[in-house]
Amino acid sequence: VRASIAPTKNEWILPNTGFQRITAMVSAQQQISRALRINFKSSYTYRKLNNTPALGYNSNSISYFLIFQNPNVNLDWLRPMWRTGQENVKQLQPYSSFIGNPYVILYESENPSEKHSNVSSISANLRINSKFDFMIRSGIQLSADQREQHRPISDVVFGNGFFKKQNVFDYELNSDALFTYHDSFANGLRVNASAGGNMMQQSYDMLAASVVGLITPGVYKLANGVSNPNVQTVIKKKALNSLYFTANFSYKDKLFLDVTGRNDWSSTLPKSNRSFFYPSVSVSAVMNEWFTLPEQISLLKVRGSLAQVGNDTDPYKTSPYYGTSDFPGSVIVSSTLYNQDFKPEISTNYETGFDFRMFHNRIGLDFTFYYNRTKNQILDAPMDPTTGYSKATINSGCVRNRGYEIQLDVTPVVSRDFRWNATFTWSKNENRILSLAEGADENQLISSIGSVSIIGRVGGTTGDLWGYKLVRDPEGNVVINDNGLPERSGEIEYVGTAYPKWKAGLYNEFSYKNFTLSVLLDGQVGGKMYSHSHHKMTEQGKLQHTLNGRLPGTEFYMSKDDPRIAAAGLSPQDGMYMIAPGTVKNDDGTYSPNTKVVTVESYYKEYYRMANVETNTFDTSFLKLREMRLEYKLPNSTLKKTPFSKASVALYARNLFCITDYPLFDPESAALNGSSMVTGVETGSLPTARTFGLNINVSF
Numbered sequence: 001v002r003a004s005i006a007p008t009k010n011e012w013i014l015p016n017t018g019f020q021r022i023t024a025m026v027s028a029q030q031q032i033s034r035a036l037r038i039n040f041k042s043s044y045t046y047r048k049l050n051n052t053p054a055l056g057y058n059s060n061s062i063s064y065f066l067i068f069q070n071p072n073v074n075l076d077w078l079r080p081m082w083r084t085g086q087e088n089v090k091q092l093q094p095y096s097s098f099i100g101n102p103y104v105i106l107y108e109s110e111n112p113s114e115k116h117s118n119v120s121s122i123s124a125n126l127r128i129n130s131k132f133d134f135m136i137r138s139g140i141q142l143s144a145d146q147r148e149q150h151r152p153i154s155d156v157v158f159g160n161g162f163f164k165k166q167n168v169f170d171y172e173l174n175s176d177a178l179f180t181y182h183d184s185f186a187n188g189l190r191v192n193a194s195a196g197g198n199m200m201q202q203s204y205d206m207l208a209a210s211v212v213g214l215i216t217p218g219v220y221k222l223a224n225g226v227s228n229p230n231v232q233t234v235i236k237k238k239a240l241n242s243l244y245f246t247a248n249f250s251y252k253d254k255l256f257l258d259v260t261g262r263n264d265w266s267s268t269l270p271k272s273n274r275s276f277f278y279p280s281v282s283v284s285a286v287m288n289e290w291f292t293l294p295e296q297i298s299l300l301k302v303r304g305s306l307a308q309v310g311n312d313t314d315p316y317k318t319s320p321y322y323g324t325s326d327f328p329g330s331v332i333v334s335s336t337l338y339n340q341d342f343k344p345e346i347s348t349n350y351e352t353g354f355d356f357r358m359f360h361n362r363i364g365l366d367f368t369f370y371y372n373r374t375k376n377q378i379l380d381a382p383m384d385p386t387t388g389y390s391k392a393t394i395n396s397g398c399v400r401n402r403g404y405e406i407q408l409d410v411t412p413v414v415s416r417d418f419r420w421n422a423t424f425t426w427s428k429n430e431n432r433i434l435s436l437a438e439g440a441d442e443n444q445l446i447s448s449i450g451s452v453s454i455i456g457r458v459g460g461t462t463g464d465l466w467g468y469k470l471v472r473d474p475e476g477n478v479v480i481n482d483n484g485l486p487e488r489s490g491e492i493e494y495v496g497t498a499y500p501k502w503k504a505g506l507y508n509e510f511s512y513k514n515f516t517l518s519v520l521l522d523g524q525v526g527g528k529m530y531s532h533s534h535h536k537m538t539e540q541g542k543l544q545h546t547l548n549g550r551l552p553g554t555e556f557y558m559s560k561d562d563p564r565i566a567a568a569g570l571s572p573q574d575g576m577y578m579i580a581p582g583t584v585k586n587d588d589g590t591y592s593p594n595t596k597v598v599t600v601e602s603y604y605k606e607y608y609r610m611a612n613v614e615t616n617t618f619d620t621s622f623l624k625l626r627e628m629r630l631e632y633k634l635p636n637s638t639l640k641k642t643p644f645s646k647a648s649v650a651l652y653a654r655n656l657f658c659i660t661d662y663p664l665f666d667p668e669s670a671a672l673n674g675s676s677m678v679t680g681v682e683t684g685s686l687p688t689a690r691t692f693g694l695n696i697n698v699s700f
Contacts, residue, residue: 001028012053013689014062016106019049035127042120052111056672056684057450057532059100059156060109063684067536068099079103088217091154100156108152108218117143133180135196141172149210150220161214165222170204188252195245204236233324236315239267254289258282266312269344276344280307299357311345313378317393318342336380337392345395347374353405364409371402373434381437382445396444397436399462403429419511428502431461449673449681451611452530453492463498465528465680467613473591478582484596485580485606495617496528498680505626516631523623527667530617532683534663538608538616541601543663549578549600556581556600568597578603620667622660628653631695646699654691 003026011018027041054060069075073094081103083090091101100109121139128134144167151162178196185191209232211225222229244262261279269276282305288297318340322331353368376395383389405427413420433456436444443466444456455466471479471487481487505522537543541550549556552575558565560572570577578600583591608615631650639647660667666688671681 014053014106017051017053019047021045021047037125039123045117047115049113052113055686060105061684062102062105063686065099065102065105067533067684070095071542075102089153104152108150109155110150113145113147115143115145131181131183135178138175144169153214153217158212162212163214163220164208164210166206166208168206173201175199190250193247198242200240202238206234208232238315241265254286256284264310268312268315268317270318270340270342273343276310278308278310278346296358298361299355301355304352307349309347335390337383337389339393342378342393342395343376345374345377347372362411366407368405374399394437398434400432400434401429403427417513421509423507425505426502431499433458433460433462447673447678449671449678449683450532452613452681454680461497461499463680465495465498465530465617466492467495468611469493469495469614470612473583480580480582480584480594484598485602486582488612495613498527498529500524501526514633514635518629520626521623522626525621527620528617528680529620529662529667530613530681531664533665533685535608535610535616539605546604550575564597570597576600618662620662622658622667624658625656626654628656643700644698648697650695652693652695655688656690
């Protein structure tokens with residue numbers, strides 16, 4: 001029997017946030033007889049979040065507040081939260097009712113939650129004879145999650161207050177039965193084969209109730225609503241039955257063959273396509289066991305594989321269904337156009353590579369080439385609202401990913417007290433859309449946030465960013481319109497892809513006696529991301545580049561004595577006007593330099609306006625010092641006087657620096673669109689936290 005308990009408390013960078021977690025685990029096994037063994041495991045986790053902070057571009061997000069906040073406003077003025085004499089009724093807002101008080105957001109507009117979860121399993125292993133085994137196993141994963149949303153009176157969106165309570169209960173039950181055969185033969189052949197089945201059941205039950213308008217300020221109860229609660233329920237059930245087999249063959253530990261196969265029957269697929277089979281085969285050979293190689297070569301192993309993976313989807317996508325309405329006797333029609341003919345998603349992966357070791361493993365090279373094709377990916381594609389639907393469930397065609405992965409391991413220095421290990425990794429992935437769904441338009445909208453769209457086209461990638469760009473002349477200069485401002489394209493265009501050209505990492509570990517220092521660097525080259533925050537903060541003149549034209553000595557600056565200001569009939573002021581760089585198109589089709597005077601404010605607002613995706617999209621190449629760690633292991637001579645078998649103490653730091661041209665935020669940011677994270681878009685992010693910590697590890 002083994003038992004453990006692990007409490008965790010975390011305080012985040014924002015006040016009144018963080019979480020508490022307690023995990024308890026117990027495991028036991030009992031040998032009933034020489035042939036029968038029973039195993040049991042159970043893990044319980046309790047997690048409490050004081051307040052899950054809202055992110056992105058919404059009025060209850062601190063990042064949203066910081067985007068709009070005037071830099072010269074002392075935030076201590078807002079600390080009282082409420083206007084005098086109007087406590088809990090009227091918040092003390094900044095210069096505008098458009099944004100909320102940050103302290104009200106953090107301490108009143110809370111999103112608390114509690115979650116209880118348990119994972120338990122029991123199995124029985126029966127040894128039939130020396131070659132056959134039989135195992136049955138059953139396990140369940142349960143969770144009960146209670147979430148709340150508090151919005152006080154005078155909230156920016158819910159002026160009379162708001163309260164929502166949501167209870168989610170879900171479970172997954174898995175039962176397996178497995179026969180195993182294993183044998184060794186005189187010719188050096190070893191066989192390990194298994195065949196079995198699995199039955200899986202999932203259930204999701206959500207009950208939510210909310211009230212708009214509170215009777216008593218600060219009391220977050222459903223009974224405190226000015227009207228009856230709005231109740232929502234979501235119930236989902238899913239079943240998956242499977243039969244599978246595996247077979248592993250080894251010949252003299254120098255030739256290996258693995259074969260697998262699995263057939264699933266899913267309740268979430270149409271009846272005609274409910275069954276799908278996916279096999280795999282892999283082979284590898286240790287070449288230095290077959291051939292005589294130079295003694296400097298410790299290992300040369302080549303490998304290749306072909307594997308398929310099948311996938312189904314969420315429940316209730318094959319037929320339309322109705323939801324309940326707030327009005328008695330009425331129902332709601334789903335806004336999704338469901339599909340009774342879609343097929344299971346199938347990914348086919350080809351892989352080949354080798355492992356190479358030299359000089360007693362002091363130099364090692366691992367190389368992999370892979371080619372993956374995914375067809376019939378099941379997704380909900382956006383639709384034109386005039387059809388009566390907002391999205392449709394479809395099979396999306398075929399997407400290819402191919403690339404290379406390289407890992408180089410080197411031990412440059414080894415001595416009695418000192419050792420230096422280094423690992424370099426490099427990877428490159430090429431994503432391509434080979435075909436779209438049958439009957440789909442040439443441009444398939446994958447996702448859209450604000451003015452930027454991610455559009456799939458044959459020959460493109462699933463991360464292609466599209467939006468409006470600036471019109472340019474044949475020399476690449478920005479074309480200026482009749483108003484003296486940059487001209488925007490009439491149609492959206494390709495801006496770039498969110499996917500990088502390649503990624504790399506370097507890990508170094510230096511050990512001296514009982515001390516170990518490790519350093520991890522990683523980064524990427526290429527990739528684009530649109531920044532909505534950059535647009536808004538430029539629009540408000542809060543970023544450094546907007547000083548060009550406002551401060552003397554900058555390129556665009558015009559003093560009040562500049563004769564071009566008076567010639568344009570404008571009121572002379574220092575740092576108020578500029579001439580937008582670019583050209584104007586003449587009647588004969590030629591281009592000449594722009595000379596029209598405009599305000600500095602109008603130029604930046606137009607050049608970086610939200611619709612100009614090109615000017616708010618930046619390269620996401622970066623280099624990060626991801627982690628440094630210094631560890632000291634207590635020597636055995638010291639541990640002999642203690643009850644510990646091992647003990648160590650370590651100092652660590654994460655995210656120490658990032659070198660990048662991406663402005664404002666982490667180049668690895670992403671945006672939340674509904675329930676999906678979208679790469680290539682940033683909307684109201686928070687800064688990445690730099691973490692310092694102390695780790696103490698002891699073993700008995």
